[in-house]
Amino acid sequence: MTTSIQPVPAGLSGGLAAASATDLSKVYGAGETRVAALDRVSLDFRQGEFTAIMGPSGSGKSTLMHCMAGLDSVSSGSARIGDTELTTLKEKKLTQLRRDKIGFIFQAFNLLPTLNALENITLPLDIAGRKVDRAWLDQVVSTVGLSGRLGHRPSQLSGGQQQRVAVARALASRPEIIFGDEPTGNLDSRAGSEVLGFLRNSVRELGQTVVIVTHDPVAASYSDRVVFLADGRIVDDMASPTAEKVLERMKGFDAKGRTS
Numbered sequence: 679m680t681t682s683i684q685p686v687p688a689g690l691s692g693g694l695a696a697a698s699a700t701d702l703s704k705v706y707g708a709g710e711t712r713v714a715a716l717d718r719v720s721l722d723f724r725q726g727e728f729t730a731i732m733g734p735s736g737s738g739k740s741t742l743m744h745c746m747a748g749l750d751s752v753s754s755g756s757a758r759i760g761d762t763e764l765t766t767l768k769e770k771k772l773t774q775l776r777r778d779k780i781g782f783i784f785q786a787f788n789l790l791p792t793l794n795a796l797e798n799i800t801l802p803l804d805i806a807g808r809k810v811d812r813a814w815l816d817q818v819v820s821t822v823g824l825s826g827r828l829g830h831r832p833s834q835l836s837g838g839q840q841q842r843v844a845v846a847r848a849l850a851s852r853p854e855i856i857f858g859d860e861p862t863g864n865l866d867s868r869a870g871s872e873v874l875g876f877l878r879n880s881v882r883e884l885g886q887t888v889v890i891v892t893h894d895p896v897a898a899s900y901s902d903r904v905v906f907l908a909d910g911r912i913v914d915d916m917a918s919p920t921a922e923k924v925l926e927r928m929k930g931f932d933a934k935g936r937t938s
């Protein structure tokens with residue numbers, strides 16, 4: 679008998695969840711100003727996968743990311759990083775968990791201007807009193823193409839290079855998951871595609887788990903999977919996305935006048 683092993687498409691591997699939500703709801707305000715930003719969302723972000731969250735403006739993308747990263751409280755339901763339930767953690771433990779298990783990349787690069795690139799990259803580890811794993815750091819720095827730039831301050835770097843420093847900073851501590859809120863929103867398309875390429879490499883080559891929020895179908899095409907939100911609910915889940923497929927899906931939203 680012969681057995682053949684078929685490749686498993688990304689997004690269907692059934693792998694372990696780096697982060698997950700079950701019936702996650704988030705309500706802002708009350709009475710007439712009540713907004714259900716998330717309405718019983720359940721999903722997993724699997725380990726070693728690159729996921730993009732898309733959807734019209736106001737659909738709940740940032741809220742979902744913030745709740746799943748422990749940056750915002752939830753109204754009901756569960757949000758977990760690995761096996762750790764976030765919704766019952768006290769603030770101090772939550773801060774520790776964010777520091778130790780999660781990497782963040784924001785639209786504004788959030789680098790400290792007085793520190794050079796290397797110091798910015800290792801800052802979270804230094805604050806946590808953790809030892810820098812030199813071999814890992816070298817790998818991260820070369821993955822994001824910063825080897826010749828480590829002594830430069832942010833003002834001496836281009837926007838794309840600054841965001842690469844932010845990507846390296848997020849990767850340096852080997853977090854269980856990296857969340858990026860429109861990480862290429864401030865970059866031109868060339869710099870943006872470089873940063874997305876590095877994020878994708880970090881998933882392929884370093885086994886990192888990455889989740890980004892984006893409005894850009896081209897950015898989403900770098901991911902393994904796109905989750906679409908509308909009105910606080912998941913309305914689609916696309917494996918192996920291409921920019922064309924994503925754009926086509928988004929036209930459905932545009933037709934209702936809810937463009938992003």
Ligand SMILES: Nc1ncnc2c1ncn2[C@@H]1O[C@H](COP(=O)(O)OP(=O)(O)OP(=O)(O)O)[C@@H](O)[C@H]1O
Pocket residue numbers: 706707713714715733734735736737738739740741742938
């Ligand atoms: N702090 C807040 N107070 C009240 N309402 C809020 C707050 N934050 C978000 N909302 C509302 O929750 C809904 C979801 O917002 P969210 O920012 O998650 O959407 P989004 O999909 O990220 O939007 P965008 O693409 O425009 O950034 C929106 O209706 C928004 O107005």
